Structures are given as C-alpha cells and as structure tokens.
Amino acid sequence: MIIETSVSGRAAGAPPDRTVLLLLALYGCWGSAIPAMKLMVASVPPLGGAALIFLVAGVVLAVVARGRPRPPRVRQLWPLSVAGVLLLVGGQGLATVALTAVTASLGALLAAAIPLWVVLLSGLIGTRVSVASLVRLVAGFGGIVIVVLTAPDAAIGGTPWAVAAFCVAPILWASGSLVTANIGQPVDRVVASAVQLISGGSVLLLVALSLGEFAPARWSNVSWTSAGAAVFLLVFDSLVGFMLYTRLLENTPAPLVSTYAYVTPLVGAVIGATVLDESLWVGALVGGVLVLGAVALELRGR
Template sequence: MVTSGQNAQTPAPPLTTSILLALAAVYVVWGSTYFGIKLAIGTLPPLGMLGLRFLLAGLLLYPVLRLRGVPNPTPAQWGWSAAVGLLLLGGGTGLVTLAERQASSSVAAMLIAVSPLFASLFGRLWGERTSGREWLGIGVGLVGIVLLNVGELHATPLAAVLLVLAPLCWTFGSQWSRRLDLPSGLMGSAAEMLTGGAVLMLLSTLTGEHWRQPSATSLWALAYLVVFGSIVAYSAYMYLVAHTRPALATSYAYVNPLVAVLLGLGLGGEHLGAYGWTGLVVITLGVLLVVWPAQKPAA
C-alpha cells in the first residue's frame, strides 16, 4: 500500500493486468460475501464472527509475509493500521453485518452502492478530481441499484441507518489510508485485519454477545470469508485504493448486488422480475462508464 494518494494533476493509471485481476476479485468475491455473512451469522454472533474472521485471516497472512522477509510494521504503522482497520472492518463491514440481522442482503447491497459517490466526495477533500463521465457512471449505477431493488425494500429504520453509516466509514477510511504511513503491500492488509479483528472481538465482548455451538454451514461460511472474503478480496481492494482512482476502486459496489442476485437465483430459488433484469443492465452500463479508460488527447 502506498503512503500517499494521487494528486489532482496525476492522470488516471492504465488498466493493467494486476488492476483487472484485483477488480475481478472484489467484484465477484465480495458479491458472494453478502450470502456468506448471512450463513455465518446463522449460529455465530455478528461482531464476534467478524472479529474471528479478520483475526484468522491476519494470523494466516502475517507469518507468511514475515517468513518471506517483509519488514515488521513500525509502532506508528501499527497505530495507523488500527485506525484504518477500525473504520473499514469495524465501521464498514461490522455495521453491514449488524444490519443484515434486520435487512435483506439486497437492501444492504443497494445502500452500500453509494460508496463510489462517498469516495469521490472524500477524494475531493484531498484535492482529487472526479471526471464528468465518472459522475455520470455513479449516477447511472445508483439508478440501476434502485431498479434492482424495486419492491424489495424491507429493512428496519435502525438497519437503514447502519447501512448508510457503513459506506461513510468505509470510504473515509479508504481515502484517508492513502495519506497515512501504513505498511506496504500485503503487510498493510495483514496489520489492518489483525488490529481491526482485535477491536471487533473486544466490541463483541463489551456488547455481551453470546457464543453457542456453531453449525457446519456457519463454519464453512466463516472459512470462505476468511480465505476469499478477507485475504484475497480485501488485499485486492487495498491494492486498488493505492493504485487507482476512488470511483474505480469502489465500483465493486455496483457489481456486488449483481453477484448477490445471481447467487440468490442459483442457490436460493429467488425470482427476478423485469425491474430486476433492467437494473442489472443499467448497473453494468454505470460500471463501464466508470471503468472505461479515458481517451488521451491527440499530441
């Protein structure tokens, strides 16, 4: 992870193979985590499950990196990692998980889809500029999310508030992280998961969450979230935050609902009507507007 963000004069980087692979990881894997979280919290406490998820992911990743000679984070880097981990993992993922007890995954996906808009707004606080086409893509994507969820807006007021606060925490933490002295590369992800996971476990204890015998389904879902949702996708996301523009790094928020719906159709026997299919097409158009490389001016 780099320690400083792109400034307003820096041109958008090209879509390299690494960036495309990272986008594929956050698009597909994080889209499936809505379903995975639902399964995991069936018999596991929400905050405790998340804390365990990120602690296990960090404990798997950290020693491997140290054995490969990656430097240990400095005390200051551990502190900044804890702050970013609290915002992203505690405020972002944690609030979504709490909300999913009282809201459907489609509602969660819809409200999290405002992440690119928040990212662009926070980016402007630090001098980054959002192009007109990116604003158009953001608007088109939001329209698609609304179409996707017409008739499916079932959430308590508390869940709705949590799902608005979650992307605020996530995108602010993401943009702030670009200006902090954080460990580079995967060590940054490991440090944030270790510190964020520890904070979530503490919150689980302070809020009096109760643990009971977990089901095999919850354990398998937890294992998937640890390996793919955390180690693979989270590391890919932090790579995108460091190497791409905010609108592109958070464009996963448009594709995740698409993946979540397709999983529901394939595994949950759900039905998708005309509004839903139209929404998926509009979402895809919004992503293309954000992702498609800008034309270079003629020399």
Template sequence: MQSVASPIAAQPRRLTLWLALASVYILWGSTYLFIHFMTEQMPPLYMASMRFLVAGTLLYTYARVTGTPRPTLNQIRSAGAVGILLLGIANGCLTIAIQHIPTGMAALIAGTLPVFLLSLNWVSFGKTRPSNLALAGLLLGFVGVYFLIKPDKLQGGSADHNLIGAGLIMIGNLAWAMGTLMSPRLNLPSPFMSSGIQMLAGAAALLTVSLLTEPVTLFSIVDAPTKAIGSLWYLVIFGSIIGFSSYAWLARNAPPTLLSTYAYVNPVVAMLLGTLFAGEILTSQSLIGAGIVVAGVVLITLGRK
C-alpha cells in the same frame, strides 16, 4: 531499443490476470451470501470479529515467516487505523445490514462505493473536481439507491428494514472511502503485513463492540453451528486471503479501469447467488434500480481523470 515480450512469456501473465480477475469477481461477490450463512444463527459482529482474527493471524504469520521485517510502532498505528475504518466500521456495518436486507441488495448498495470515493476526494482529500461524466454517474448512483430502498421494492421488506440496512451500508461506504483515501498518506508496512495488522485491528474493534452489545462470551465460537463455522472458513480462505491476494496482485499489474470493474460485477454475482441459494426474490423495479446503480458506477469508472 525497447524489448518486446514474446507471445510465450505473455500468455502465462495474461492467464494469471484473468484468473486473478475472476477470483475477485466471483469470490468477493460470494462473500455476501456466506456472511448471511455465517450469521443466520450467530451474532453478526462476533462472527465478523472471528473471521478477521483468524485471517489476520494467518496473514501476519505468513508475512513474518517469509522474512517481512517486524513493523514499527508508527506502522502498526497507521495500519490499525485503516483496519478499524475498513474492517471494523465498514465490514461491521455491512454484516449487520445483511440482517435487514437481502444479500443482493446489500451488494448493490455497497457497489456505490465509487460515489463516496469520488465525493470525499472532491470535498476533502484531493480537492479534485470530477469530470462531467463522473458527476453524471454520481447522480445516477444515488437515484438507483433511491429505487432500491423504497419499501415496495423488496418482497417482504419494510421501509424500516430497508432504511436501516441501506443506512448502515452507506456509513460503511463512507468509512471505507476514508480508509482508502488515507492509506497512501500513511506509513504502512508491506502489503501482507499491513493487511494482517488491519484485520487484527478490525477484529479487536468488532469483538469489543460485540462483547458489549451482543449475547456472547469470548468463547461462544464453540457453540456455533457447522454451517456458520464452514461459512467462516470460506470467508477466511476465499474472501480474505485468496481474494485479497488476487486484488493486491491486480493493483500492481492491471490497469485501474480494469480493476475497478469488480465494483459492478460483484453485485451481479451476489444477486445471482442470493436468488439461487438464499431464496431471495427481487421485483422488476428492484432490477431497474440495480441497473441504474450499475450504470452509475460504470460512468464514474469511465469518467475518472
């Protein structure tokens, strides 16, 4: 006979579920604003590399101290490859894009990630045709992005800046989708160990490019203003460690359809914070584009088989 969990035992689990979900919604949605603050007066790739260097070191150390075995060379290579795609290329592109477009707009375009996951899984990894509802969502997603990047839709924005910012995020979304779809096919270590290695690999890639292309040295962090340092620590603690831990817990304990809702809640949070704290202004037609993007992502989520 199947046992039934008591209401008393179910309550803490339900509370943990909603706290973790709120963490992913709010903390990940706020990262766009703090990336903007972190890179206002400092080179973007350099600061992104410092963020993942610190977070990766903390996670790797935590994994080892709590008894996680040392990863094999094959596991290091696999996690490193995923880290370069997810954090080196995808996050690097996002960090640069925020120098060209508002954070709310960046979050909305980044929110089209399910479009890339769906398309890439269809044509390459899974060879799985999406449902008609998901295909409708895919089409809506691209229509929404078109509205968002038109040059007259951002106050003070230019066509060049819109296209550069949107193009970088789309390259990043493609890299993130590739890394996400590759992960189940690779031999990766335990979650915390894997994330630590991924962050360190992403940091190494970002720092290498930064030293070659940006006016920095290895120790330029000592010249960073207080606002940039504070934002960096916020991203390390709340964005990378707490946000990731909440997401990892939800991935094991929450229905995928519930977990995937972060993709269209994060942009709303980012838009509100950008308006309140960064003085970003969206026109009415920008909001229409935002609504189309969110509707497309919702349809893709509902239409997944």
C-alpha cells in the same frame, strides 16, 4: 471485501493468458462474500463472527509478512490502524449486523456504491471532481434511491434501520479507503492488510464482548451452514481473494483489476436471488443498472 492499500509495485504489463481465470476466481471469491455473510449471521453472532474471521486472517497475513518492511509507527502504523477500524468495524461490521435483517441481494446492490462514495468524499476534502464524475455520482446515487424506495418488505425484512445501516456502511468503508490511500509513502500490501485486519478485528472483538456476543448461550445453536459460511469467508474472502487481488495487481493493468468493484455486487445479487432464493424486483434491476453503470464509467474515466 478488499482492504485497499497504497503500495509500490511493478509496472503492469500485458495480461497473461490466465488473467481471465484469475479475474473470474476473484469475482467468485468477493462476489460470494455478502451471501456468505448472510448465511453466517443466521446463527452466528454477527460482530463476534466477524471479529474472529478478521483476527485469524490478520494473524495469517502477519506470519506471511515476516521479513517484509514494517511501516513507521507514527506516520503509517496509526493511520493504517484507524483505517482498519473504519473499514472493518464501521464498514464491514455494520454491514454484517445489517444482514441479520436485510437480504444479501439488497446488501450487494447497496455496497456497490462504495466507489461512488470514495469520489464524493474525495471531493469534500479538496480533490477536484469533474463534471462527468458529478453526473455519474447523481446517476449512481439515484440508482441507490430507486433500489431502497422500491424494495419490498421481503427484501427489507420489515426493519428499515438495517437498510439505513447498510447505506451508512459504504460511507465508512470509503472513509477507511481514503485514509489508507492518503498515508503517503507506499506500504507493503501484506503488512498493511495485516495491520488493518488485526486492529479492526481487535476493536470488533471488544465491541462483541461488551454486547455479550461471546456468551456460551449465543454459540450453542450455531448451525453447520453458518459455521461453514464463516470458514468460507475466512479462506476465500479474506485470504484467497486477497492473494488473487495482489497477484493480479502485480501483472495486470489496474483498470482491468478494478472491474471487481462493479462485477462482484452483481455476482452477490445473483447468488442471493438463485442460491438463497431471494426475490429481485424491478426497482432493484433498474437501480442496480444505474449504480453499476455509474461505477463502471467512473473507474474507466480514472
């Protein structure tokens, strides 16, 4: 998942010949994130694993960011830190815990609502929301309701709390995105992401320690599959995906780059159904079309 930042950048020109390949690579990196999280939490403590991934990624980006302009402490550094906690603790951390009890396919479809929550929360804090956006919000959230109400026990895992948690996580992620977007003065994207990863990862680390997730017994039976999934998330979700996203924003029109918001949940659901052998039900297909269609139309309308 991307940590959205408010940055200054060059005016996007015509997409280069390799834009399609870069977009496909981005779809693959971020679309596979939720299935990889599902594999990781099979034997890795969820909050502890997420904390380590975010902290390592944050340190790597902090090294890359050496020499770049640093954000002012009060005006930007603290808001970025708050946004990092909302994004990575409330958003991705909660989703990681929920994945211990729901399928990756269901999680991917529920996470697709993040752009819709951004629009709704923006309206609640005073941003004008058009009638067309309201219609898209109704359609999108209606799709989420259909997905949840029709989900069989095989998708929910018999634990409705996890579905509720995965419905709350996108709200917190959207809140963190709004905090970041309203910082004001543009911030260097690499610096901002490093701050958010380190701040969010540090809080997750404290929570994981308080819950005993770093007790040796919790890590004694970690499988190679889960460990490999954690490494995959670090390399491809947090680092390679970030670099692809940044590169695309520098050279590609933003509306084209924003297609990741509705393509990656589809990729995640497909990977869950095929690679992880999870079941997709009719309600998921109908609701998923409504959600992804609403997100696509909202992004095109911006």
